[in-house]
Amino acid sequence: MDWLSFILAGLFTYLAVSVFLLGTIYRLCKWWKVSPARMELGYFPKPKKGLSRFWQVLRDSFLYPQAREVAPGIWSFAIIFHFALFAIFIGHLRLLAEFTPLMKILGEEGMHRFSFLSGGTAGIILLVCLVYFLVRRFKLPYKEISVPEDYLLLLLLLLITIMGLHLRFIADIPVENYRAYLHSLFRFKPEFTPTLAVFKRSFVLHKFFVNLLLIYFPFSKLFHFVGTFFLNKVRNE
Amino acid sequence: MQETNTEKNLVDLLGKKINRQLLYYLDTCARCSICKDACHQYVVTGDIKYIPAYRAELLRRIYKRYFTPAGKTIPFLYEAKEIDEKLLDELSRVTYACTGCRRCMVYCPFAIDTTWILSTAKALLNSAGKTPQILVELTNAAIEKGKSIDLFKEIILDTLKEMEKELKEKVNDANATIPVDKKEVEILYVALAGKHTILPAGIIFHQAKANWTLSLFEASNYAYFLGDPQRAKIIADRIIEEAKRLRVKEIVVSECGHAYRVFKHFYQLWSGEKLPFWVRSIVEVIYEYLKEGRIKISKEQINEPITYHDPCQLGRNGGIFEEPRYILRSLSSDFREINPNRERNWCCGGGGGLVANPDFEELRIKTGEIKAKQITESGAKTVVSACENCRLQISSLNEKYNLGIKVTSVSELVAENLS
Numbered sequence: 001m002d003w004l005s006f007i008l009a010g011l012f013t014y015l016a017v018s019v020f021l022l023g024t025i026y027r028l029c030k031w032w033k034v035s036p037a038r039m040e041l042g043y044f045p046k047p048k049k050g051l052s053r054f055w056q057v058l059r060d061s062f063l064y065p066q067a068r069e070v071a072p073g074i075w076s077f078a079i080i081f082h083f084a085l086f087a088i089f090i091g092h093l094r095l096l097a098e099f100t101p102l103m104k105i106l107g108e109e110g111m112h113r114f115s116f117l118s119g120g121t122a123g124i125i126l127l128v129c130l131v132y133f134l135v136r137r138f139k140l141p142y143k144e145i146s147v148p149e150d151y152l153l154l155l156l157l158l159l160i161t162i163m164g165l166h167l168r169f170i171a172d173i174p175v176e177n178y179r180a181y182l183h184s185l186f187r188f189k190p191e192f193t194p195t196l197a198v199f200k201r202s203f204v205l206h207k208f209f210v211n212l213l214l215i216y217f218p219f220s221k222l223f224h225f226v227g228t229f230f231l232n233k234v235r236n237e
Numbered sequence: 238m239q240e241t242n243t244e245k246n247l248v249d250l251l252g253k254k255i256n257r258q259l260l261y262y263l264d265t266c267a268r269c270s271i272c273k274d275a276c277h278q279y280v281v282t283g284d285i286k287y288i289p290a291y292r293a294e295l296l297r298r299i300y301k302r303y304f305t306p307a308g309k310t311i312p313f314l315y316e317a318k319e320i321d322e323k324l325l326d327e328l329s330r331v332t333y334a335c336t337g338c339r340r341c342m343v344y345c346p347f348a349i350d351t352t353w354i355l356s357t358a359k360a361l362l363n364s365a366g367k368t369p370q371i372l373v374e375l376t377n378a379a380i381e382k383g384k385s386i387d388l389f390k391e392i393i394l395d396t397l398k399e400m401e402k403e404l405k406e407k408v409n410d411a412n413a414t415i416p417v418d419k420k421e422v423e424i425l426y427v428a429l430a431g432k433h434t435i436l437p438a439g440i441i442f443h444q445a446k447a448n449w450t451l452s453l454f455e456a457s458n459y460a461y462f463l464g465d466p467q468r469a470k471i472i473a474d475r476i477i478e479e480a481k482r483l484r485v486k487e488i489v490v491s492e493c494g495h496a497y498r499v500f501k502h503f504y505q506l507w508s509g510e511k512l513p514f515w516v517r518s519i520v521e522v523i524y525e526y527l528k529e530g531r532i533k534i535s536k537e538q539i540n541e542p543i544t545y546h547d548p549c550q551l552g553r554n555g556g557i558f559e560e561p562r563y564i565l566r567s568l569s570s571d572f573r574e575i576n577p578n579r580e581r582n583w584c585c586g587g588g589g590g591l592v593a594n595p596d597f598e599e600l601r602i603k604t605g606e607i608k609a610k611q612i613t614e615s616g617a618k619t620v621v622s623a624c625e626n627c628r629l630q631i632s633s634l635n636e637k638y639n640l641g642i643k644v645t646s647v648s649e650l651v652a653e654n655l656s
Binding site: 027030031032034035036037038039041042043044045046060064066067069070071074075078140141142144145146147148149150152219220221223224227228230231232234235 | 255256257258259260261262264265266267268269270271273274275283285288290291294305306307313314315316339342343344345346347348349350353502503505506509552553554555556558579580581
């Protein structure tokens with residue numbers, strides 16, 4: 001690993017993960033340090049306490065069906081985007097450890113084809129949604145509501161996605177190479193396999209933007225990822 | 238801001254006003270603007286400043302600038318702003334224009350309560366003196382009345398004597414009364430300024446043989462609209478003290494949206510005290526009387542189509558949906574829903590004290606367009622609403638949009654049709 005890769009995809013990763021974890025704890029502590037108002041802020045009708053409220057909170061957090069009624073366009077893009085994001089997150093877990101049961105069913109060749117297709121599709125969906133979100137922000141009235149943070153986050157996500165797609169479609173490196181890199185990170189001795197080193201430019205960039213996003217995450221509106229559960233609980237009580 | 242002292246005071250005040258829900262709201266908004274289509278003011282005017290997220294964003298900018306490390310370090314990223322005259326003026330305009338209907342909250346993926354955010358903005362605006370003059374005057378008048386009730390009592394009692402005569406005629410009973418200051422009764426009924434909220438209730442209470450007394454104070458609370466909890470509490474205290482002194486079992490609030498919520502929810506928030514009596518709306522009481530057979534209405538007296546407009550404060554924000562519908566269905570064979578209804582109902586446009594504020598008259602008539610259209614589409618000839626603000630607004634709409642409808646309240650309609 002050359003020194004630039006070592007800094008951006010090595011050292012910087014440790015920094016990013018630390019900031020992400022500490023920032024998240026800071027953000028949660030900031031919320032929980034302040035006492036809640038002595039009033040239930042949910043609107044009526046409210047679900048009964050217990051299991052039915054729990055389901056309602058989950059439903060509202062994951063599907064927010066009310067939004068669909070007034071804004072079906074952005075709702076559809078948002079839902080598809082978030083599900084694609086989730087799929088990609090799951091897919092990336094394969095870089096940590098092989099999905100052995102699935103591998104047994106599909107075989108080595110089949111598994112590669114499956115991840116190529118599913119990962120590629122999810123990545124393209126992400127790209128389309130991000131472009132839509134970005135274009136939407138440049139239109140009135142959304143332009144007036146938007147602040148630089150909104151564009152910055154979309155830009156970061158776009159760069160990550162583009163680099164990811166490049167790795168998926170052009171580089172198409174066998175998964176073992178990523179796994180070796182990740183495991184080397186855990187051993188605190190970051191290194192690239194020779195195959196990965198060939199495509200290090202797109203990989204280091206992909207990794208670098210992810211690190212930037214991780215660092216910014218706890219201080220950005222992306223924290224709605226956590227906030228939505230608390231807020232939808234408030235909605236239903 | 239010329240005096241940095243004022244800025245510091247406002248920042249300190251905001252710091253004191255921060256609670257957990259507010260932090261959730263301020264930290265989570267993704268500025269997706271889905272809320273824009275939920276707000277009648279934005280939908281009708283297309284004016285960006287009325288988008289709920291934009292209104293909240295004005296306070297968020299201040300919050301980011303003074304209360305978040307990221308906003309302090311890179312204010313540019315969040316458009317975080319220092320408090321200045323211009324920002325406060327804009328905040329005042331969009332905050333006091335909001336009717337507090339909380340419809341945006343229903344459609345927001347995170348259920349962000351813009352009204353809750355703006356109630357914090359109102360605290361700052363009160364401190365900075367950026368409040369609508371008329372609301373300040375009405376608040377002062379109510380507090381004055383509370384201080385010198387003995388001066389007013391004579392006049393009130395005279396008016397009530399006149400009303401009592403009318404009651405006796407209407408119910409054909411020489412012993413019918415409108416009791417005041419009666420101790421240990423079941424109900425302290427809190428009406429509004431105006432016979433139309435007292436006489437119909439008197440007629441209904443008479444037939445139900447209810448053990449009640451009338452409050453000397455009107456239910457409305459302009460300090461609530463002003464967003465000044467201290468003074469709102471002083472105004473509500475007049476009635477809370479009266480209820481305690483008379484040792485009543487419950488406060489029954491006349492058909493007034495914000496007053497119901499003041500007694501039902503906000504008073505406990507302001508005082509931290511659990512009230513020793515129940516709080517109900519007169520609509521709930523009428524429903525109970527009907528169910529128990531304590532009052533009888535002539536079935537299906539009204540043949541023309543009739544509809545119910547859910548007041549935001551009573552429906553979405555108060556949970557009273559079915560009681561008025563049950564009552565109206567008993568009265569009419571042609572009860573119709575306006576669409577959407579219940580928690581999705583559009584605000585009439587007159588909430589949040591807008592009806593009392595001439596500065597917002599143009600906006601409120603214009604943005605009532607949606608309500609006027611809903612009513613026309615329903616084909617209803619009588620529109621009932623259990624809130625004075627809604628009724629005043631819908632009456633204005635009736636005139637301006639030539640709706641040709643009758644606007645009335647649940648208790649008036651019931652009192653007219655008792656058998």
